[in-house]
Amino acid sequence: MRRSMLFIPGNNPSMIQNSPFLGADSIILDLEDAVSLDEKDSARCLVRNALLSLDFNGCEKVVRINSISSGFGYDDIDAIARIKPDAFLIPKATEDDIEEIDSLISTIEREEGFKLGCIKLIPLIETAFGVEDVFNIIKSSKRIVAVLLGAEDLTADMGIKRTKEGEEIFYARSRIASVCAALKVDAIDTPFTDVNDFEGLRKDAEKAKLIGMSGKAAINPRQIDVINEVFSPSFDDINWAKRVIEAYEKAKMEGKGVFALDGKMVDAPILLRAKNIIEKAKAIGLIKG
Numbered sequence: 001m002r003r004s005m006l007f008i009p010g011n012n013p014s015m016i017q018n019s020p021f022l023g024a025d026s027i028i029l030d031l032e033d034a035v036s037l038d039e040k041d042s043a044r045c046l047v048r049n050a051l052l053s054l055d056f057n058g059c060e061k062v063v064r065i066n067s068i069s070s071g072f073g074y075d076d077i078d079a080i081a082r083i084k085p086d087a088f089l090i091p092k093a094t095e096d097d098i099e100e101i102d103s104l105i106s107t108i109e110r111e112e113g114f115k116l117g118c119i120k121l122i123p124l125i126e127t128a129f130g131v132e133d134v135f136n137i138i139k140s141s142k143r144i145v146a147v148l149l150g151a152e153d154l155t156a157d158m159g160i161k162r163t164k165e166g167e168e169i170f171y172a173r174s175r176i177a178s179v180c181a182a183l184k185v186d187a188i189d190t191p192f193t194d195v196n197d198f199e200g201l202r203k204d205a206e207k208a209k210l211i212g213m214s215g216k217a218a219i220n221p222r223q224i225d226v227i228n229e230v231f232s233p234s235f236d237d238i239n240w241a242k243r244v245i246e247a248y249e250k251a252k253m254e255g256k257g258v259f260a261l262d263g264k265m266v267d268a269p270i271l272l273r274a275k276n277i278i279e280k281a282k283a284i285g286l287i288k289g
């Protein structure tokens with residue numbers, strides 16, 4: 001489950017130390033934009049030591065490396081892949097970068113005796129070209145398990161304003177959600193940058209969920225509860241899903257493929273939606289069995 005993915009600056013030891021107990025599903029230790037140029041080497045060292053020594057309490061451990069073109073990316077991959085993070089987040093991802101990084105990681109996995117393919121990739125889609133090419137980017141490596149939308153860089157690349165309402169990213173969100181559903185990987189929404197506006201955060205997360213995104217990045221621990229709540233099935237959802245499944249079983253015995261529940265039609269796609277809710281609730285531990 002990747003409902004919430006918390007960014008943590010890779011040069012901040014106290015934030016890193018507390019991170020496993022904040023309730024995020026994934027922790028993204030950042031070596032890219034949250035770290036200034038003169039701290040790139042020390043942050044890499046700190047993140048490496050943290051991954052070696054801290055118990056991450058079951059959180060997914062993701063490291064955002066610097067891009068290959070920045071000159072820091074090769075050192076990031078070499079230092080971090082050898083201690084087996086769960087995944088790398090690849091900024092301003094292109095097909096060429098992903099193919100090259102996939103091959104570099106394969107070499108390290110062989111050298112270190114790791115299972116081939118154990119280190120996953122999450123491309124950060126944050127250029128107009130990346131949005132248009134997202135299908136091919138995901139197809140370029142079997143390691144890809146999710147895609148993250150980076151709206152700050154995307155809107156900068158497009159030369160447009162970033163707003164709280166987010167109309168300017170509706171297309172990018174929708175395209176990423178649709179392609180990710182087609183290729184069966186998670187679609188993770190961009191962070192909401194006003195860390196004191198929880199109503200705004202909730203609305204923004206709900207917008208992303210409505211069009212099919214499965215989780216959202218956070219930049220502050222106080223954002224995690226809201227994000228987890230929005231991307232978990234509610235108790236009403238779960239009760240509805242149970243009733244649909246029960247009613248469907250009964251209807252099937254009576255030889256019916258379609259019937260009405262509370263005045264609304266239920267047929268195969270509605271059953272599928274109900275089953276998806278139950279699966280998600282089980283994965284999160286909201287229901288057992």
Ligand SMILES: CC(=O)SCCNC(=O)CCNC(=O)[C@H](O)C(C)(C)COP(=O)(O)OP(=O)(O)OC[C@H]1O[C@@H](n2cnc3c(N)ncnc32)[C@H](O)[C@@H]1OP(=O)(O)O
Pocket residue numbers: 006007008009014015016018019030033034152153191195218219220221222
């Ligand atoms: C566009 C992009 O690239 S996004 C990705 C890169 N950006 C980042 O990683 C930013 C990460 N977030 C932060 O640095 C900070 O949360 C800021 C700058 C946004 C806000 O800072 P503040 O207003 O000082 O945060 P706040 O007052 O809520 O901090 C409360 C506590 O949470 C901690 N905290 C804040 N952010 C984080 C975080 N991302 N991870 C872990 N702990 C954090 C603080 O250290 C503080 O701890 P303390 O009480 O022990 O001192």
Ligand SMILES: O=C([O-])CC(=O)C(=O)O
Pocket residue numbers: 033124126148149150151152153154189190191217
């Ligand atoms: O990774 C993210 O979600 C944030 C980011 O880099 C961006 O918006 O440019």
Ligand SMILES: [Mg+2]
Pocket residue numbers: 033091126150152153
């Ligand atoms: Mg960015």
